[in-house]
Amino acid sequence: MLKAIVALAGVAVIAGSVGTGQLVSVGPKNQRLPLASNSEAAQVLMQACGNCHSDHTDWPWYGHVAPVSWWIAWHVREGRKQLDFSQWESYSARQKIDKLDSICGLISTARMPPWAYTAMHPEAKLTEENKNAVCGWAKEQSIVAR
Numbered sequence: 259m260l261k262a263i264v265a266l267a268g269v270a271v272i273a274g275s276v277g278t279g280q281l282v283s284v285g286p287k288n289q290r291l292p293l294a295s296n297s298e299a300a301q302v303l304m305q306a307c308g309n310c311h312s313d314h315t316d317w318p319w320y321g322h323v324a325p326v327s328w329w330i331a332w333h334v335r336e337g338r339k340q341l342d343f344s345q346w347e348s349y350s351a352r353q354k355i356d357k358l359d360s361i362c363g364l365i366s367t368a369r370m371p372p373w374a375y376t377a378m379h380p381e382a383k384l385t386e387e388n389k390n391a392v393c394g395w396a397k398e399q400s401i402v403a404r
């Protein structure tokens with residue numbers, strides 16, 4: 259099993275460096291995210307959503323201070339339960355489509371990222387341009403997944 263994973267990772271790296279229709283890897287954060295590495299959507303999603311919706315959570319200093327740490331842990335747990343970019347490949351087409359179809363609505367109505375989070379992480383505030391990039395990407399992926 260481990261060997262298979264290592265082999266697969268190797269193939270992925272080689273395929274990635276040969277590079278037609280690249281899937282992955284801007285940085286360690288979105289290794290398994292189905293996004294072209296140069297896309298704005300990828301950057302936005304990892305920057306604004308990755309802490310709660312992937313297994314690459316960067317815990318800020320105050321994340322170690324209770325009760326803030328409990329609050330963050332809850333968000334990460336709940337957030338990941340709903341949507342985990344790190345598990346993206348294991349989602350069924352139906353699940354992918356569901357997530358993709360809700361993403362644009364949630365960011366357009368400012369429900370994601372949660373305001374309490376952007377208050378502490380100004381870099382996660384989305385500009386109109388960011389939203390358009392993500393909405394465009396989600397629409398495209400949703401069609402591909404069908």
Ligand code: HEC
Nearest residue numbers: 306307310333336337340341357360361365370371372375
């Ligand atoms: C502070 C942590 C946090 C951040 C940052 C965050 N989310 Fe969430 N997200 C959650 C939590 C918690 C839930 C589940 C509870 C809820 O729906 O409010 C959730 C739910 C969701 C859902 C619902 C999934 C479903 O199937 O119903 C989507 C889609 C989503 N988030 C997208 C995003 C996107 C896109 C971003 C970035 C622009 C983002 N989130 C940023 C915490 C976060």
